[in-house]
Amino acid sequence: MTATDPALTALAQGWCALSLLHSRIETHIERALQAGHDLSVREYSLLDVLNRQHHGPGGHLQMRQVSEAVLLSQSATTRLVTRLEDRGLLTRYLCDTDRRGIYTDVTDTGRTLLAEARPTHDTALREALATAAENPELVPLVRTVEELRPLV
Template sequence: MAATDPALTALAQGWCALSLLHGRIEAHIEKALQSRHGLSVREYSLLNSLSRQHNGEGGHLQMKQVADAVVLSQSATTRLVTRLEDRGLLSRYLCPTDRRGIYTDVTEEGNRLLTEARPTNDGALREALDEAARDPQLAPLVRAVETAGVPLASTPVGGASSPA
């Protein structure tokens, strides 16, 4: 039997702890968003990502960029966009300079829901991090998240900066 490299074992344990932290946070936020706003973490993340678009050069995200931002495949992202479009939270239109391109924008109703849901997302994130900080295995990761320089209020859990 081959000996296990202690550095790789520690790395694997670290990855498991990070995965555990992510799962706990996402589950906590999912529950809060679903119960208060009828949104999943992925739906919130999509609305949040698309709400940052602007009309200037490079201001609109292509579907691949949207998929990367919400950590989903392009086909899953398209289904998610369709669901939110059916709910009146998003709209799609052709790119004015390249008729092959399709842009997706958050509607007024989508922005209203996002504005209402943002404090829920942020509060649930804070609660989940505070709870995880009491676990000695997760406390160092919580400190790392809190000092990473990424504003927590604008980074959804299901967004690009979180593990999938």
């Protein structure tokens, strides 16, 4: 394959379209969450991921798992957790069975904010997808996103 290979060019164009769609969606959601709830997309995602965990065996996520879920490095995730903890939205405590383990839970205040922000997030996502669907190059990607089912 050479740099001028049509297959490589098509692949690069597809990647650019996907990147453009992601950027537009994230920017639209970010603005809506910031304006309505003083939350970033990453903060919302972290609260959402942590809110889905449960108590009991295997219920709490390790920081590595949280990092993977919110697509951040472990150090960036730790800084994000600290910011949300400082705002009273999260709390950390030691694991009962492994003193090296630290659990992170969403506080009642964090759950309330997440519940208030969820409709904003969902509306902004639908709006961003509808706007993107006006671009013929993005229509197939929008359709694919709309047809995706949860991985769980």
